[in-house]
Amino acid sequence: MKLKERVVVGILSTLVFLTVVLVLNIEVVQVSQNGGGSPSSLGFLENLVAPDARSGAMVAFRKRVLQKSLNGSREASDPKSGAGAQPPVLGSPIDPVTNEIASVDPVVAEDFGDLVNLLVVKGAVDRKLRPVKFTKKKKPNPTVSEVLGFKARKNATSFERFHLGISRMEMYKEPDSIVDKLLHDMTTDEIVHMEQKDGGTQLKLMIDYASGGQAMMKPMRFPRDRETLPDHFYFTDFERHNAEIAAFHLDRALGFRRTPPVVGRLLNITTEIYAFAKGELLKTFFVSPAGNLCFHGKCSYYCDTSHAICGHPDMLEGSFAVFLPPKNVVPRKPWRHPWRRSYHKRKKAQWEWDDSYCEVVKETPPYDMGRRLLDLVDMAIFDFLMGNMDRHHYETFLVFGTNDTFPIHLDNGRAFGKANHDEVSILAPLVQCCQVRQSTLITLLRFHQGENKLSKVMWKSLNEDPLKPILLEPHLLALDRRIGIILRTVRECVQEASRTELVIVDDGV
DSSP states (O other): OOHHHHHHHHHHHHHHHHHHHHHHHHHHHHHIIIIISOOOTTGGGGGGSOHHHHHHHHHHHHHHTOOOOSSOOHHHHOGGGSTTOOOOOOOOSSOTTTSSOOOOOGGGGOOOHHHHHHHHHTTSBOTTOOBOOOOSOOOOOOBHHHHHTOOOOTTOOHHHHHHHHOBSSOSSOSSOHHHHHHHHHHHHSOEEEEEEOSSSSSOOEEEEETTSOEEEEEEOOSOTTOOOOTTOOTTTOOOOHHHHHHHHHHHHHTTOOOSOOEEEEEEEHHHHTGGGOOHHHHTTOEEOTTSOEEEOOSOSSSOSGGGOEEOSSSEEEEEEEEOOOOTTTSOEEEEEOTTOOOOSSSOOOGGGTOTTHHHHHHTSTTTTSTTHHHHHHHHHHHHHHHTOOOOOEEEEEGGGOSSSSOOBOOOOTTOSOOTTOOOGGGGHHHHHHOOEEHHHHHHHHHHHHSSSOHHHHHHHHHTTSTTOOOSOHHHHHHHHHHHHHHHHHHHHHHHHOSSGGGTEEOOOO
């Protein structure tokens, strides 16, 4: 056989061999996709890499770059939740037959009788988690009215009465008819002026009422079933108006009462926003191709035509959060949160890699004494329950002292973005410090062990809002599941501690 013929035969043989290999590879991938294994987008080329080297490199990359959850959440195990996946569509808020929360996550059934026993031994509660007689005197709880010597006028508005009723220990009392009246007034009072709030990453509107009260409005961008995009970082996530409403109700249900009252309201863009718009804000109004009235304002993120806020055709939902008292009357102090995230797509904060970080915090005022460290653990529990990773600063009222009052739970618009993902890193203050306030632990155990689950309490509370439903079922059920995760963390801390009192702290709050 001549050399030329040999070359031709060799080429043909090679082509036939490659064709057979490709056909076999396609069949293997098809079998894998039908349940026979895990398909690979790289086909047979991936097998050229040694399995050990491939997995080792991926693990190293994930540890170095990706911020993975520590709890193996559903998102991590769901192949549909990866990059490029669409936000999941969430279900209905209640079971149409029983008219109650539809299902229960298995983690909710876990028993924490050991933690209950610890509280019983301490004399804090009985075995049904009912409080026993307290021996400690309650701490003084003066109000703004008492500290500053202001008295409410006979015809004072609900806004004024709320401001004067803020106290050292809480934003409002429970029950408090003034708060209920305030929520009603924010949804019904006539709006006489509106302007965009300067600064901030996303659009916010300052609302003036005919009564003289003020509120901060965050407009609706998406329907309830739209979740955080898989490729979005926490600092680029959209703010949700319903998250602000739900955060207020959650804070109230937990007994913290550190979040200013928030309520939903349906607005007419034409008569209640456009009519008062001026300057640069006015220039951003337009009518969409669908005939809806839209605007986008001026801000750092998502203030352009492609991210406009649109009515239907000019009706728009929004959350209304009451303004706190003016700073020149009741001054507030901003504090940088010690467990603040890096707000960078590659860098990590010190607490994310330093397991002994809490020891540094404990040596730094105001966390070296008083209630503040336990307040931050409370805040971490609050944020974890609603999945809020955006907590960089907080404020306190200076009229009550620098370290003898509560931190205000402000700005919760990036919460409730992922119902099926539990971001355990939010619990860093609890995990690293291994301390929890006794009253907070009792509250969590009551929700977990009792018949009134937090999901049920929240659903009933949110059902009072004019924009109901505020949260859909998956977000409500996530609350019960996350309580179980918090209690597991406390249990692990107790098991590792030399004395229970070092973990479960009774500071009288």
